[in-house]
Structure formats: structure tokens, C-alpha cells
Amino acid sequence: MVPEIQYRNVGPSGLRVSTVGLGCNNFGRPKTATESQEGTNAVVSAALDSGITLFDTADIYGGTRGLSETLMGNALKGRRGEIVLATKFGMDMDGKNGPDWGARGSRRYIRLAVEASLTRLQTDWIDLYQLHAPDPLAPIDETLAALDELIQEGKVRYIGHSNFSGWQIADAEYRAQLAGHPKFISAQNEYSLIERSVELDVLPAVSAYGLGFLPFFPLFNGLFTGKYTRSGGGPADGRLTVIRPEALARVDWDAMERYQAFCDERGITMLEATFGWFLARPGVTSVIAGATKPEQIEQNIAAGTAWTPSAEDIATISDFFPR
Numbered sequence: 001m002v003p004e005i006q007y008r009n010v011g012p013s014g015l016r017v018s019t020v021g022l023g024c025n026n027f028g029r030p031k032t033a034t035e036s037q038e039g040t041n042a043v044v045s046a047a048l049d050s051g052i053t054l055f056d057t058a059d060i061y062g063g064t065r066g067l068s069e070t071l072m073g074n075a076l077k078g079r080r081g082e083i084v085l086a087t088k089f090g091m092d093m094d095g096k097n098g099p100d101w102g103a104r105g106s107r108r109y110i111r112l113a114v115e116a117s118l119t120r121l122q123t124d125w126i127d128l129y130q131l132h133a134p135d136p137l138a139p140i141d142e143t144l145a146a147l148d149e150l151i152q153e154g155k156v157r158y159i160g161h162s163n164f165s166g167w168q169i170a171d172a173e174y175r176a177q178l179a180g181h182p183k184f185i186s187a188q189n190e191y192s193l194i195e196r197s198v199e200l201d202v203l204p205a206v207s208a209y210g211l212g213f214l215p216f217f218p219l220f221n222g223l224f225t226g227k228y229t230r231s232g233g234g235p236a237d238g239r240l241t242v243i244r245p246e247a248l249a250r251v252d253w254d255a256m257e258r259y260q261a262f263c264d265e266r267g268i269t270m271l272e273a274t275f276g277w278f279l280a281r282p283g284v285t286s287v288i289a290g291a292t293k294p295e296q297i298e299q300n301i302a303a304g305t306a307w308t309p310s311a312e313d314i315a316t317i318s319d320f321f322p323r
């Protein structure tokens with residue numbers, strides 16, 4: 001039976017999304033089952049059919065720039081209205097949007113980027129449009145004003161940022177308020193049990209301004225599914241095995257084995273414990289885990305409701321992986 005999916009508002013907005021989302025940076029990625037249109041269709045259909053509503057992509061994702069958005073546009077045909085489509089702009093598109101001289105938060109560039117994303121996604125609107133990284137060359141006031149225009153025109157519904165530091169989150173909030181622009185409703189930064197630096201300044205800012213938080217690499221590319229072990233390594237086609245062997249080589253297996261024993265004692269999987277830990281963290285709106293196979297979607301959805309940790313459980317898990 002498909003477990004009942006849960007929904008949360010993204011920060012202070014009225015936008016509601018499933019607490020288990022789908023990260024889409026595997027679509028069009030070489031050496032994955034989702035490299036092809038067929039593989040992408042299988043994962044997108046599984047997500048749609050099981051009630052996932054938040055799909056998070058970016059214009060740069062895919063083996064070539066724009067490919068993830070293109071494959072998604074095809075996969076979502078006829079079902080676009082069922083989901084909350086989040087994409088991003090602002091990272092280097094290798095000239096695909098024309099020359100940008102590095103200023104990808106400028107009004108000039110944003111107008112080009114949004115049209116290109118809308119075309120690839122085969123849609124008239126983006127539900128959550130995120131600045132992928134801070135742009136030191138364009139004033140944030142100009143970025144906010146350009147995004148305001150897109151909202152007024154109906155091309156974008158809500159805006160978010162990614163990879164901002166705590167002070168940049170505060171600055172953007174203040175400047176939007178001062179100029180009367182719509183505010184960013186979400187922050188997206190790397191956060192997992194072994195990458196917890198956002199707890200120092202990003203999450204306090206997220207909490208102070210009531211933003212929604214979307215952790216990226218939440219499973220550390222599959223490590224926290226429990227399928228990688230000290231003795232066995234991991235699956236031959238797994239992301240860490242194929243693309244990030246250097247990250248796998250740095251894993252603290254003593255900590256991983258303590259965590260696995262904790263899960264075994266409670267009769268839960270590491271995947272369930274990890275989703276439970278995330279969804280109990282203040283500010284976390286949705287765990288946007290990636291997936292390369294439909295069965296991973298089913299497991300991730302089930303994990304989203306399988307286990308609610310106590311405060312003591314959260315502290316114990318956090319202690320396995322000191323910051």
C-alpha cells in the first residue's frame with residue numbers, strides 16, 4: 001500500500017509541497033538509468049503516481065546544460081499542473097544563454113534564463129524559481145526587482161535562493177522588504193548527516209525569517225540509504241561508486257556502523273531513520289532526494305512517514321556525526 005504522503009507549506013508562503021520531494025539532477029546524467037528519456041519517464045511517472053509533488057531541477061543539470069529540464073518537459077506532458085515545479089538559474093551555462101560576463105543575477109541575464117527554462121520545460125510558468133548561487137557581480141536589489149517582474153507577468157509564482165550564507169539571507173530579506181519586492185520563500189543548501197555546516201549560520205537565518213529549507217544531497221548521494229558498507233563497498237552502478245569514489249573513500253565507517261546498529265535496534269532502515277531525522281529538523285520543508293529507479297521513489301515515500309524520532313533519538317543520531 002502506498003503510504004499517505006504529507007505536505008508542508010514552503011516557509012511563510014501558501015505553497016504546499018510533499019515532504020518527500022524529487023531531486024532531478026540525475027535526469028540526463030551519463031552512466032545512470034535516468035540518462036535517457038525512458039529512464040527519466042519511469043522515475044517521473046513513479047513520483048507522480050505516488051503523490052510526490054515537489055520536483056527540483058536546475059537549468060545546468062544533465063550531461064549537457066539544460067538536458068534535465070528538457071527530459072522533464074517531455075516526461076511531464078499532460079501532467080504539468082499536478083506538480084510544484086522548481087528550477088534554478090544563475091550557474092554557468094557554458095554560453096547556452098549567450099554571453100553573461102559572470103553576472104547571472106542581472107536583469108538582462110534573468111530574462112534570457114527564464115525564457116530558456118520555460119521553453120525546455122514546455123510550460124508557461126515556474127512554481128519556484130531559485131537563484132542557484134549568490135552573484136557577487138549583480139546587486140541583489142536588481143535580482144529581486146527582475147524576479148518581481150517575472151512574478152507580475154505570471155512566469156514565476158514564488159522565488160527562492162540556494163547556496164546563500166546566513167548574512168546573504170538576512171541581506172536579501174531586508175532589501176526585499178525595503179523595496180517592497182516579493183521575498184525569497186526558500187533556501188536550498190547542502191545538508192546531510194555528514195555535512196552539517198549550515199547549522200552554524202544558514203539554519204539560524206532560515207529560522208529567524210521563517211523560510212522553508214530544502215536540503216540538497218540529503219542522502220549524501222546514496223550513502224544514507226544503507227547500501228554502502230565498509231566491507232562490501234556499494235552497488236557497481238551507485239552514484240558514489242561511479243562518480244564520487246573519493247567521497248566514498250573518506251567515509252567514517254565507525255560512525256556509519258554505529259548508526260546502522262541504532263537503526264537495527266529500533267527495527268528501522270537507515271533510509272527511514274535519515275528521513276525521520278530530516279523531517280524533525282526545524283525549517284526543513286521537503287527532503288528532495290534524487291532517484292535513478294522507480295523503486296527508490298517507493299522506498300523514499302515510505303521512509304518519509306515510517307518513523308518519528310524523539311528528541312533523544314535526534315541528539316543520538318546527530319552525535320554519531322559530529323559537525
Ligand SMILES: NC(=O)c1ccc[n+]([C@@H]2O[C@H](COP(=O)([O-])OP(=O)(O)OC[C@H]3O[C@@H](n4cnc5c(N)ncnc54)[C@H](OP(=O)(O)O)[C@@H]3O)[C@@H](O)[C@H]2O)c1
Pocket residue numbers: 022023024025026032056057132162163188189215216217218219220221222223225227237238239240271288289290291292293295296297299300
Ligand atoms: N542547489 C544546489 O546547489 C544543489 C546541488 C546539488 C544537488 N541539488 C539538489 O539536490 C537533489 C538531491 O541531490 P542528489 O540526488 O545529488 O543526492 P541525494 O539525494 O543525496 O542522493 C540521491 C541518490 O541516492 C540514491 N538513492 C536514492 N534513493 C534511494 C533508495 N531508496 N535506495 C537506494 N538508493 C537510493 C540514488 O543514486 P544511485 O541509484 O546512483 O545510487 C540517488 O540518485 C538534486 O537532485 C538537486 O535537485 C542542489
